[in-house]
Amino acid sequence: MKPTIPQGTRDFNADVVRKRSYIFNTIRNVFELYGFQPLETPAMENIDTLMGKYGEEGDKLIFKILNNGLDNAAKVEKAKAGFENVLQGKTSKDITERALRYDLTIPFARYVAMNHHQLPMPFKRYQMQPVWRADRPQKGRYREFYQCDADVVGSYSLLNELDLINIYISVFQQLKIDIELRINNRKILAALADTCGGADKMIDITIAIDKLDKIGIDKVKEELKSRGLNEEQISRIESFLNINGTNEEKLQQLKTLFAENEIGIKGIEELTYLITHSQQPDVKKALVLDLTLARGLNYYTGTIFEVKAQNVQIGSIGGGGRYDDLTGLFGVPNVPGVGISFGVDRIYDVMSELHLFPADVAAGTKVLFFNLGDTEVQKAMELAQQLRAHGIACEVYHENTKFDKQFKYAEKKTIPYVAILGSKELEQGVVNIKNLSSGDQTQVPFGELVHFSFN
Amino acid sequence: MKPTIPQGTRDFNADVVRKRSYIFNTIRNVFELYGFQPLETPAMENIDTLMGKYGEEGDKLIFKILNNGLDNAAKVEKAKAGFENVLQGKTSKDITERALRYDLTIPFARYVAMNHHQLPMPFKRYQMQPVWRADRPQKGRYREFYQCDADVVGSYSLLNELDLINIYISVFQQLKIDIELRINNRKILAALADTCGGADKMIDITIAIDKLDKIGIDKVKEELKSRGLNEEQISRIESFLNINGTNEEKLQQLKTLFAENEIGIKGIEELTYLITHSQQPDVKKALVLDLTLARGLNYYTGTIFEVKAQNVQIGSIGGGGRYDDLTGLFGVPNVPGVGISFGVDRIYDVMSELHLFPADVAAGTKVLFFNLGDTEVQKAMELAQQLRAHGIACEVYHENTKFDKQFKYAEKKTIPYVAILGSKELEQGVVNIKNLSSGDQTQVPFGELVHFSFN
Numbered sequence: 001m002k003p004t005i006p007q008g009t010r011d012f013n014a015d016v017v018r019k020r021s022y023i024f025n026t027i028r029n030v031f032e033l034y035g036f037q038p039l040e041t042p043a044m045e046n047i048d049t050l051m052g053k054y055g056e057e058g059d060k061l062i063f064k065i066l067n068n069g070l071d072n073a074a075k076v077e078k079a080k081a082g083f084e085n086v087l088q089g090k091t092s093k094d095i096t097e098r099a100l101r102y103d104l105t106i107p108f109a110r111y112v113a114m115n116h117h118q119l120p121m122p123f124k125r126y127q128m129q130p131v132w133r134a135d136r137p138q139k140g141r142y143r144e145f146y147q148c149d150a151d152v153v154g155s156y157s158l159l160n161e162l163d164l165i166n167i168y169i170s171v172f173q174q175l176k177i178d179i180e181l182r183i184n185n186r187k188i189l190a191a192l193a194d195t196c197g198g199a200d201k202m203i204d205i206t207i208a209i210d211k212l213d214k215i216g217i218d219k220v221k222e223e224l225k226s227r228g229l230n231e232e233q234i235s236r237i238e239s240f241l242n243i244n245g246t247n248e249e250k251l252q253q254l255k256t257l258f259a260e261n262e263i264g265i266k267g268i269e270e271l272t273y274l275i276t277h278s279q280q281p282d283v284k285k286a287l288v289l290d291l292t293l294a295r296g297l298n299y300y301t302g303t304i305f306e307v308k309a310q311n312v313q314i315g316s317i318g319g320g321g322r323y324d325d326l327t328g329l330f331g332v333p334n335v336p337g338v339g340i341s342f343g344v345d346r347i348y349d350v351m352s353e354l355h356l357f358p359a360d361v362a363a364g365t366k367v368l369f370f371n372l373g374d375t376e377v378q379k380a381m382e383l384a385q386q387l388r389a390h391g392i393a394c395e396v397y398h399e400n401t402k403f404d405k406q407f408k409y410a411e412k413k414t415i416p417y418v419a420i421l422g423s424k425e426l427e428q429g430v431v432n433i434k435n436l437s438s439g440d441q442t443q444v445p446f447g448e449l450v451h452f453s454f455n
Numbered sequence: 456m457k458p459t460i461p462q463g464t465r466d467f468n469a470d471v472v473r474k475r476s477y478i479f480n481t482i483r484n485v486f487e488l489y490g491f492q493p494l495e496t497p498a499m500e501n502i503d504t505l506m507g508k509y510g511e512e513g514d515k516l517i518f519k520i521l522n523n524g525l526d527n528a529a530k531v532e533k534a535k536a537g538f539e540n541v542l543q544g545k546t547s548k549d550i551t552e553r554a555l556r557y558d559l560t561i562p563f564a565r566y567v568a569m570n571h572h573q574l575p576m577p578f579k580r581y582q583m584q585p586v587w588r589a590d591r592p593q594k595g596r597y598r599e600f601y602q603c604d605a606d607v608v609g610s611y612s613l614l615n616e617l618d619l620i621n622i623y624i625s626v627f628q629q630l631k632i633d634i635e636l637r638i639n640n641r642k643i644l645a646a647l648a649d650t651c652g653g654a655d656k657m658i659d660i661t662i663a664i665d666k667l668d669k670i671g672i673d674k675v676k677e678e679l680k681s682r683g684l685n686e687e688q689i690s691r692i693e694s695f696l697n698i699n700g701t702n703e704e705k706l707q708q709l710k711t712l713f714a715e716n717e718i719g720i721k722g723i724e725e726l727t728y729l730i731t732h733s734q735q736p737d738v739k740k741a742l743v744l745d746l747t748l749a750r751g752l753n754y755y756t757g758t759i760f761e762v763k764a765q766n767v768q769i770g771s772i773g774g775g776g777r778y779d780d781l782t783g784l785f786g787v788p789n790v791p792g793v794g795i796s797f798g799v800d801r802i803y804d805v806m807s808e809l810h811l812f813p814a815d816v817a818a819g820t821k822v823l824f825f826n827l828g829d830t831e832v833q834k835a836m837e838l839a840q841q842l843r844a845h846g847i848a849c850e851v852y853h854e855n856t857k858f859d860k861q862f863k864y865a866e867k868k869t870i871p872y873v874a875i876l877g878s879k880e881l882e883q884g885v886v887n888i889k890n891l892s893s894g895d896q897t898q899v900p901f902g903e904l905v906h907f908s909f910n
Contacts (some may be wrong), residue, residue: 005497007593009497068518079538130498144497161853170843
């Protein structure tokens with residue numbers, strides 16, 4: 001039998017694991033510097049926790065786990081009835097009681113709802129774990145992928161948004177990815193809807209303008225028309241979409257447009273606060289007020305974020321926003337929050353394409369000791385232990401075989417140094433260190449090996 | 456709806472994540488020092504990859520994933536037929552094509568079988584990922600838990616065993632856990648079987664003597680009798696179990712016992728090599744030749760290991776051994792190997808019970824800046840950024856509220872320092888740093904804050 005792995009899943013080899021770890025560690029360190037704390041939740045959740053939270057389409061994409069023990073004679077009738085439900089597109093706890101995590105937000109909400117009495121509030125958590133979706137696999141879309149989220153819940157303060165802005169800037173600076181951090185506020189979009197046909201048009205309008213980048217203004221206008229907006233409303237939306245200039249100039253134009261709309265004024269206030277408090281050069285340079293930014297998820301109610309990598313063709317590599325009610329669905333009302341996420345797979349692709357990974361990020365073994373016989377290898381093992389005690393990763397080749405084969409092993413593992421210790425060297429108390437990229441060879445006495453500079 | 460999590464699964468809060476990370480990082484660093492490379496495989500495998508690999512009981516404990524789209528009209532009849540199979544305890548790909556990883560060994564074998572042409576041989580990999588088992592949950596036994604394995608495949612050399620011994624010693628030394636590293640060799644047990652009724656008694660004998668610790672010699676003898684061994688054979692096994700003394704003395708007695716048994720002589724040779732090459736004081740002290748050690752898994756063929764923590768009542772915290780054939784089941788024969796694993800949950804329990812975690816292992820935010828008003832907070836945000844640039848984790852309290860509430864937040868998050876910056880301090884260009892455990896308060900000029908020693 002020739003084995004395969006499930007469609008849409010991946011094995012990560014050492015090189016990839018190390019590069020991914022570099023991204024995760026960079027993000028983790030920044031989260032920690034801002035007082036965010038790690039959380040890990042189980043891969044599986046009770047099926048009730050997940051179903052109904054992601055819309056009808058989402059429900060279908062959740063991986064459900066088959067109950068064990070269905071062949072138990074006492075349960076067969078129930079199982080049969082349950083399976084009839086499954087065949088009708090419903091779920092049945094007689095068939096499946098558990099499902100795999102579909103995102104990190106709902107498990108986080110479930111955790112907060114279960115523990116909110118003990119948690120310090122505001123509660124700042126980050127979480128980096130895989131999620132699973134039964135999406136049709138395609139380029140860049142997987143059935144198992146990591147999400148990487150930070151949220152603050154239990155606070156309405158805009159200081160949180162400032163922290164999250166700084167986190168984005170700091171992470172991408174460290175990863176050396178040039179970004180545009182797009183920002184908008186759902187209250188502005190609500191005000192626009194308010195002045196263009198009422199709040200019930202909010203979703204129609206945001207869906208249409210979210211497509212501006214992809215389909216252009218004319219198609220957006222067509223779509224708005226087909227969604228029942230009249231000429232005057234469409235023209236007002238067009239003038240909104242035409243707002244331009246610096247962030248400050250845009251704010252000025254917004255103030256005119258929504259001079260008398262209460263929710264609009266509130267949204268402008270919030271944006272103004274964030275923009276005026278983001279004056280450090282690195283932040284100012286990246287932060288762009290993008291009034292067409294809408295973000296798909298409808299639970300956002302205030303600030304929304306999206307991160308675009310510059311100099312590369314790729315979708316957004318991060319996003320997030322403020323929501324009013326994280327845990328209401330789990331019986332705990334009034335928990336507002338704001339969060340961001342990092343698209344680690346895309347960040348990986350950007351860094352690969354632009355060659356941004358540090359040269360030594362995937363480094364493994366530094367030194368391979370050749371195996372030139374039983375007596376020699378004993379000394380090699382001893383020296384290897386000394387190097388390891390100094391933090392230098394090394395290996396002793398497993399068998400006494402041809403030089404050629406040992407060299408090939410070093411090459412295949414891209415080990416930069418080999419240490420040659422034959423009977424002559426053993427007698428003289430030295431080891432020959434060969435730098436495989438330069439070809440340089442240096443004779444080093446045993447006692448000085450730990451001070452040799454393996455760069 | 457009051458949410459819960461599935462039986463046998465756990466949320467890990469910040470304190471636990473950090474302590475677990477400390478264990479994982481310690482082990483990972485040591486693996487890397489010995490040239491082992493990370494591998495990550497998907498949570499789900501094709502069902503054929505897993506089924507039939509863990510015995511009949513194991514098959515039942517594998518979590519299977521329900522196929523999506525069973526309500527597709529075109530597939531309903533097949534699904535019904537498939538479900539009939541499930542009700543009879545069989546699997547059906549019309550119902551489930553995928554299952555959750557049950558251990559790390561089979562996915563590793565699958566990976567090696569798929570990639571053996573490209574891999575450097577010997578291939579040394581480590582893997583630290585969760586696995587899932589539908590076991591009945593009980594104290595210390597979970598349905599989701601991490602395994603942490605290192606294996607070398609493609610080599611018969613005992614140098615690998617020496618490396619693995621050193622890895623065990625080094626990891627537990629760093630974790631400050633006092634251990635006994637028990638070692639034995641399956642060839643010795645095979646020789647014993649050979650001289651006590653033939654190879655077909657091997658399993659009976661190893662199962663019985665594996666219980667020696669728990670049930671005592673008399674019960675073991677009873678069990679051997681009930682398994683069909685005669686007086687003479689039982690008496691020979693008893694004299695084997697009575698072998699005692701230092702490792703060297705035990706080897707001597709073994710040599711007498713198996714003087715003429717070929718496989719026994721080979722096993723003694725291997726053990727002798729490992730013991731004579733483990734003379735560094737730390738290794739020598741921990742390494743114990745335990746002739747009753749059998750290890751459950753029947754695929755071991757040479758060296759076997761088990762790690763027992765001293766000064767604490769708990770099962771083994773690690774184990775492993777040598778096997779002849781990792782990938783034969785996947786169509787790639789002749790891949791021998793040797794591996795070890797760490798029982799991270801139990802290691803965590805040992806370290807908690809013996810208070811072995813370093814005091815600062817769960818440290819998060821170092822400094823909380825109090826929020827004393829809009830103007831003050833701007834300066835606080837700026838100073839916090841300076842501290843973060845120096846690697847000091849800090850937070851600015853999210854709202855201007857009573858001192859008491861801000862202190863409580865610091866306490867709840869066990870933040871050791873608060874920074875107080877009111878209008879007076881702002882005027883004077885200083886900040887008051889209060890050490891919450893000692894009560895000491897120090898006035899620090901803005902420009903010197905990054906040099907303050909937050910210990």
